[in-house]
Amino acid sequence: MYSLYLENQDDRQAAEMFGRLMMLWHHCEITPIQDAGGAGITVYRDPTLKAEGYRLTCDGKTAAVYGNGKAGVVYGLSALLTHYGPNGFADIDLLKEPRLPFRGVQLYMPPKEGVEGFKRIIDMLAFMKLNTLILEVGGGMEYKKHPEINEGWERLCTSLTEFPGGPTGFQNTDVYHKDSVHTELGGGSFLPQETVRELVDYAKGYGINVVPELQMLSHAYYITAAYPQYAERHEDYFPDTTCPHNEDAYTLYFELAEEVIDVFRPRMVSIGHDEIRVLGLCDTCKNYSGHELLAYEINRLHTFYKEKGIRISMWCEKLQSTKNYFTGEMSGGGLTDETDGFGRRWITPATYEAIKEIPKDILFLDWLYGWSWDSQEESENNGFRQIFGNFHGEITRGWERRLASPCVIGGETSSWCRADEFTLGRDGIIGDFWYSAMMLWDTGFDENNHNEYMEKMRNEMPLIREMLRDKPSASISMKQKANAVYTGGPSSDFYSLAPAELPERGIWKQLKKELPTAMYGTPLGQSALVFPVEREVKHIAFVHTCMAQREAILSYRLPIKESCPAVYAIRYVDGVTLFAHVCFGLDVGHIEMDFGRHIGYEGATPEDPWGFDTDQDQCPDPPLYAFNKPWKNSLLYSAIPFFFGHNNCAYIMEWENPRPDIKVERVFAINNVKTKEEQVILFCAAVV
Numbered sequence: 001m002y003s004l005y006l007e008n009q010d011d012r013q014a015a016e017m018f019g020r021l022m023m024l025w026h027h028c029e030i031t032p033i034q035d036a037g038g039a040g041i042t043v044y045r046d047p048t049l050k051a052e053g054y055r056l057t058c059d060g061k062t063a064a065v066y067g068n069g070k071a072g073v074v075y076g077l078s079a080l081l082t083h084y085g086p087n088g089f090a091d092i093d094l095l096k097e098p099r100l101p102f103r104g105v106q107l108y109m110p111p112k113e114g115v116e117g118f119k120r121i122i123d124m125l126a127f128m129k130l131n132t133l134i135l136e137v138g139g140g141m142e143y144k145k146h147p148e149i150n151e152g153w154e155r156l157c158t159s160l161t162e163f164p165g166g167p168t169g170f171q172n173t174d175v176y177h178k179d180s181v182h183t184e185l186g187g188g189s190f191l192p193q194e195t196v197r198e199l200v201d202y203a204k205g206y207g208i209n210v211v212p213e214l215q216m217l218s219h220a221y222y223i224t225a226a227y228p229q230y231a232e233r234h235e236d237y238f239p240d241t242t243c244p245h246n247e248d249a250y251t252l253y254f255e256l257a258e259e260v261i262d263v264f265r266p267r268m269v270s271i272g273h274d275e276i277r278v279l280g281l282c283d284t285c286k287n288y289s290g291h292e293l294l295a296y297e298i299n300r301l302h303t304f305y306k307e308k309g310i311r312i313s314m315w316c317e318k319l320q321s322t323k324n325y326f327t328g329e330m331s332g333g334g335l336t337d338e339t340d341g342f343g344r345r346w347i348t349p350a351t352y353e354a355i356k357e358i359p360k361d362i363l364f365l366d367w368l369y370g371w372s373w374d375s376q377e378e379s380e381n382n383g384f385r386q387i388f389g390n391f392h393g394e395i396t397r398g399w400e401r402r403l404a405s406p407c408v409i410g411g412e413t414s415s416w417c418r419a420d421e422f423t424l425g426r427d428g429i430i431g432d433f434w435y436s437a438m439m440l441w442d443t444g445f446d447e448n449n450h451n452e453y454m455e456k457m458r459n460e461m462p463l464i465r466e467m468l469r470d471k472p473s474a475s476i477s478m479k480q481k482a483n484a485v486y487t488g489g490p491s492s493d494f495y496s497l498a499p500a501e502l503p504e505r506g507i508w509k510q511l512k513k514e515l516p517t518a519m520y521g522t523p524l525g526q527s528a529l530v531f532p533v534e535r536e537v538k539h540i541a542f543v544h545t546c547m548a549q550r551e552a553i554l555s556y557r558l559p560i561k562e563s564c565p566a567v568y569a570i571r572y573v574d575g576v577t578l579f580a581h582v583c584f585g586l587d588v589g590h591i592e593m594d595f596g597r598h599i600g601y602e603g604a605t606p607e608d609p610w611g612f613d614t615d616q617d618q619c620p621d622p623p624l625y626a627f628n629k630p631w632k633n634s635l636l637y638s639a640i641p642f643f644f645g646h647n648n649c650a651y652i653m654e655w656e657n658p659r660p661d662i663k664v665e666r667v668f669a670i671n672n673v674k675t676k677e678e679q680v681i682l683f684c685a686a687v688v
């Protein structure tokens with residue numbers, strides 16, 4: 001138990017998170033006190049540090065945290081959490097300051113039922129030392145003056161979720177590739193303004209800057225669903241783009257923006273503007289060039305926000321003229337002229353010259369950096385500042401080379417999925433956030449240390465999972481002792497797991513003592529494997545692996561196929577049976593796992609977007625890495641993978657029993673695949 005003294009009461013939210021996590025992770029109680037003299041942990045503001053910087057000093061018994069501003073304090077307390085061990089706080093004296101000032105993520109407005117869970121996601125952002133949350137609003141927040149926008153948004157999401165192939169299927173049904181719809185935003189619905197305000201204030205409690213994203217021009221489905229007459233293309237049954245010369249569309253957009261500004265009180269608003277593929281079609285617009293249309297529209301929005309003292313940021317691809325590294329052609333703002341499979345021609349006019357006609361205080365979100373080494377130089381040469389948008393730190397090559405340009409002030413990692421713990425974990429986004437945040441913060445980051453960072457990530461992901469779920473989960477297998485363990489008998493040497501390979505914690509440490517030489521893996525095979533339990537249980541931890549790899553499908557590529565190569569049936573003494581689903585990529589992964597990365601050739605040519613047939617000698621220095629294996633980040637987040645034998649990998653799946661007071665009679669482990677080459681191998685089940 002430690003007492004904690006807080007110099008500045010504005011840091012109470014940070015101290016509360018610290019107390020909650022000390023209890024959750026370390027079973028250590030933190031008591032707030034009024035007097036610095038008697039405190040085990042003292043927390044001070046220190047304006048002499050660099051913005052957001054912190055200093056930590058611990059002598060083993062007491063600890064002091066000095067932070068500049070709310071952010072510095074919460075980062076210092078977060079760091080302190082990771083320096084606690086069985087003997088208390090480690091003996092340290094640390095001074096840390098950020099590498100880059102803009103460290104962000106993009107999230108959708110959360111679903112109604114996920115508001116509390118979203119606060120835990122905000123906790124995680126502060127813990128990862130991220131200081132900016134770009135929150136996509138669209139039709140996902142209540143508009144008091146325009147309820148028809150919210151109704152239109154709900155109708156659109158329902159329709160397109162039911163479209164063959166889901167929203168992704170819908171995108172491929174027109175003469176051009178339509179904008180992605182983001183039907184997972186707001187869970188396909190919207191939040192009351194009061195709730196949004198509460199979430200914005202919660203983020204501000206950690207010093208997080210919240211940037212609402214309210215799109216215009218492209219990604220304007222939320223507007224055209226209610227007002228199809230504002231679309232550039234009237235014959236479209238679900239148009240994605242508004243007309244840049246429609247005055248009524250501006251009037252509506254500004255009224256929506258007034259409500260967003262009232263709720264967020266933002267310093268910056270993102271206006272979107274990625275994927276502009278419909279331009280210059282209507283009777284008015286066809287008289288202007290693409291450059292003129294884009295510049296006119298951006299300037300209208302800029303004037304509106306500037307009068308309110310608000311900066312704008314935007315996706316900048318339509319303002320870029322850099323060459324694609326792989327194809328040598330202009331990407332982004334160049335003219336596109338394509339013909340589809342029915343011979344229909346689709347032209348999007350060039351727009352890149354608009355960069356000369358817009359104010360320099362617009363912050364660019366550059367997401368074409370992965371196809372070009374010098375996209376940041378184009379921003380710099382035109383007098384703009386930029387961040388890397390859709391920043392995937394782990395696959396970004398040449399970090400120091402990139403940061404040589406003074407116009408780069410940071411990055412933001414996007415999620416593009418339902419903003420809840422399950423989906424972010426499943427789509428591998430949490431690992432993406434973690435690695436990217438580290439690169440943006442850490443002045444000592446070294447691109448060559450990928451293996452070392454993977455090890456750190458593997459250790460930290462189960463803790464983040466507990467933080468987001470706000471309850472112990474990983475600690476079942478990592479911290480507790482098992483009441484009983486069921487293992488298979490010797491069957492095949494190939495599937496044996498020597499005790500030395502088990503994690504050195506909790507149940508697994510216990511098993512190491514009990515197992516003489518090896519734990520044998522039992523292929524689930526043709527008939528169900530049955531083991532008796534005959535006791536009341538709180539949790540069951542399964543150790544297993546899967547013989548075959550499966551394709552990774554992101555959550556928005558609906559419909560997601562059921563992907564359970566096995567299922568555990570838990571039979572209770574009262575006759576009830578519950579199923580623990582073993583989902584591939586979440587609960588189990590391929591036996592040949594590899595957390596490494598290689599130099600990537602993805603995006604090689606339009607005909608070969610994944611670079612499978614690329615002559616690799618032609619592109620020896622691509623801007624990206626690629627993961628060696630799919631599902632890496634989702635498995636690291638949810639399955640506690642560990643290696644055994646020769647590069648083989650097993651996974652720990654923890655199942656929480658919703659009926660802990662009823663005795664479990666037995667567990668059936670059931671194969672759910674057609675061939676033995678795909679089956680799951682079960683090593684053991686431990687009962688707590």
Ligand SMILES: [Zn+2]
Binds near residue numbers: 232244245246282285
């Ligand atoms: Zn028009």
